[in-house]
Amino acid sequence: MAMNNAQSGKLFYVIGASGSGKDSLMNFARSRLASVGKIIFAHRYITRPPEVQGENHVYLSNEEFKHRKKQGFFFMHWESHGLCYGIGSEINLWLANGYDVVVNGSRAYLSTALEECPETQVILVSTSTEVLRKRLLKRNRETPEEIEKRLHRATLLCNIEHRQLITLNNDADLAQSGAEFIKILTNFDSREANKPALRPASNPMQIKFLGTGNAPGVPVRGCTCDACIRANTITSYRREPCAALVEIGPAKILIDAGVMDLKKRFPEDTLAAILLTHFHPDHVQGLFSFRWGGREKIDTFCPVDAEGCSDFYKNPGILNFKSLHPFDDFDIAGIRVTTVPLVHSRPTLGYCFEHPSGKLAYLTDTEGLPQKTAAFLCNWKPDLLVLDCSYPPSEQIPRNHNDITMALKFFAEIKPKKMLLTHIGHQLDVWLNNHERELPHGLEIVRDNDVVTLER
Ligand SMILES: [Zn+2]
Numbered sequence: 044m045a046m047n048n049a050q051s052g053k054l055f056y057v058i059g060a061s062g063s064g065k066d067s068l069m070n071f072a073r074s075r076l077a078s079v080g081k082i083i084f085a086h087r088y089i090t091r092p093p094e095v096q097g098e099n100h101v102y103l104s105n106e107e108f109k110h111r112k113k114q115g116f117f118f119m120h121w122e123s124h125g126l127c128y129g130i131g132s133e134i135n136l137w138l139a140n141g142y143d144v145v146v147n148g149s150r151a152y153l154s155t156a157l158e159e160c161p162e163t164q165v166i167l168v169s170t171s172t173e174v175l176r177k178r179l180l181k182r183n184r185e186t187p188e189e190i191e192k193r194l195h196r197a198t199l200l201c202n203i204e205h206r207q208l209i210t211l212n213n214d215a216d217l218a219q220s221g222a223e224f225i226k227i228l229t230n231f232d233s234r235e236a237n238k239p240a241l242r243p244a245s246n247p248m249q250i251k252f253l254g255t256g257n258a259p260g261v262p263v264r265g266c267t268c269d270a271c272i273r274a275n276t277i278t279s280y281r282r283e284p285c286a287a288l289v290e291i292g293p294a295k296i297l298i299d300a301g302v303m304d305l306k307k308r309f310p311e312d313t314l315a316a317i318l319l320t321h322f323h324p325d326h327v328q329g330l331f332s333f334r335w336g337g338r339e340k341i342d343t344f345c346p347v348d349a350e351g352c353s354d355f356y357k358n359p360g361i362l363n364f365k366s367l368h369p370f371d372d373f374d375i376a377g378i379r380v381t382t383v384p385l386v387h388s389r390p391t392l393g394y395c396f397e398h399p400s401g402k403l404a405y406l407t408d409t410e411g412l413p414q415k416t417a418a419f420l421c422n423w424k425p426d427l428l429v430l431d432c433s434y435p436p437s438e439q440i441p442r443n444h445n446d447i448t449m450a451l452k453f454f455a456e457i458k459p460k461k462m463l464l465t466h467i468g469h470q471l472d473v474w475l476n477n478h479e480r481e482l483p484h485g486l487e488i489v490r491d492n493d494v495v496t497l498e499r
């Protein structure tokens with residue numbers, strides 16, 4: 044997500060449960076406002092072919108979407124129910140020129156949007172449960188059980204706390220609610236009276252991949268393979284060694300520290316904890332300088348490993364090392380964390396995160412999975428499984444890390460809703476260049492700076 048701070052227009056971010064009538068309201072206001080005054084309704088880019096009845100979005104194929112995402116052409120992007128959604132970075136230009144912009148947003152992406160752009164005006168289109176139930180029944184697309192689930196989700200959606208949130212009740216007919224919506228978009232002063240009481244925030248869990256490469260990263264110094272040449276030219280193809288950030292609202296948990304710019308990324312005492320999978324240098328190297336600064340000690344969880352790495356135990360600085368055993372569980376910032384053993388040349392733990400918004404397992408480095416871990420995961424049913432896969436399919440059994448063949452086997456066995464591969468080496472990137480399309484639906488490759496939000 045990119046943000047232009049010099050903007051002078053107002054950004055309206057409209058959210059609402061399915062069936063709330065948000066799209067009809069958007070169309071109503073668009074047809075009356077979009078060609079007059081200084082207000083623009085942003086088209087969404089979606090990987091869903093256009094429908095006659097539906098939203099007037101711009102269709103992109105999965106490949107086109109990925110390509111634009113890599114080039115940084117989206118102001119914001121997210122995934123929901125297997126589709127990719129994007130708002131183009133052209134809205135920066137409109138805002139900078141003093142135009143107000145109306146965006147059809149996603150609840151799951153709201154917390155990030157507000158972090159990046161605190162001045163965003165959020166509009167929640169809400170409907171009473173009874174009216175929504177009637178509308179969904181009339182639409183006749185789902186079974187009564189599915190409808191009740193939807194209604195439950197719609198209730199959860201209303202648990203939003205933000206000082207700039209306006210709730211627009213859409214129980215009335217379109218002409219009346221539409222007029223109200225137009226009033227909100229065109230008349231800022233009438234907003235004060237319409238603020239709901241504050242409710243507890245319910246932020247979804249989110250993972251940001253800071254580094255997705257193996258120890259040498261991509262490009263490998265001096266290498267002339269296709270992947271390394273590409274990464275030398277286009278920065279978005281570069282891979283730093285492994286690190287990831289799990290976030291819930293303002294709480295940040297760092298997993299591993301392969302990236303070297305931690306001081307820049309976390310200048311204040313902003314980390315709730317650090318979780319180390321193991322003590323290989325490509326997973327802890329960013330901590331060598333990071334440990335010397337900050338006011339507060341940071342709990343740094345790690346597997347039991349007498350050696351550690353270099354002088355960490357002797358000179359921990361702000362790192363408060365706490366060792367963990369397989370299948371320990373504990374809470375950090377409202378997330379339940381469970382450790383699972385992995386197979387590697389050093390004692391290594393994977394971390395499983397459980398939160399109302401979903402279950403995330405982060406497993407690297409590992410060659411295969413111990414029987415106990417595979418059994419735990421089959422039973423636990425992760426929504427998102429992040430797995431070490433360093434190599435393309437290979438003749439010999441790979442050492443210390445998975446190859447694609449092994450990753451496919453675990454994808455079939457554990458059946459996560461989605462699986463992402465990380466700790467990727469340059470030869471795998473070369474292989475993926477020709478074979479990425481052959482991967483089964485739900486199995487994807489991550490790149491540095493990708494963000495995935497869990498939503499149920
Ligand atoms: Zn590694």
Ligand SMILES: [Zn+2]
Pocket residue numbers: 262263266267268269270271272469470
């Ligand atoms: Zn290479």
Ligand SMILES: [Zn+2]
Pocket residue numbers: 321323387408
């Ligand atoms: Zn390792």
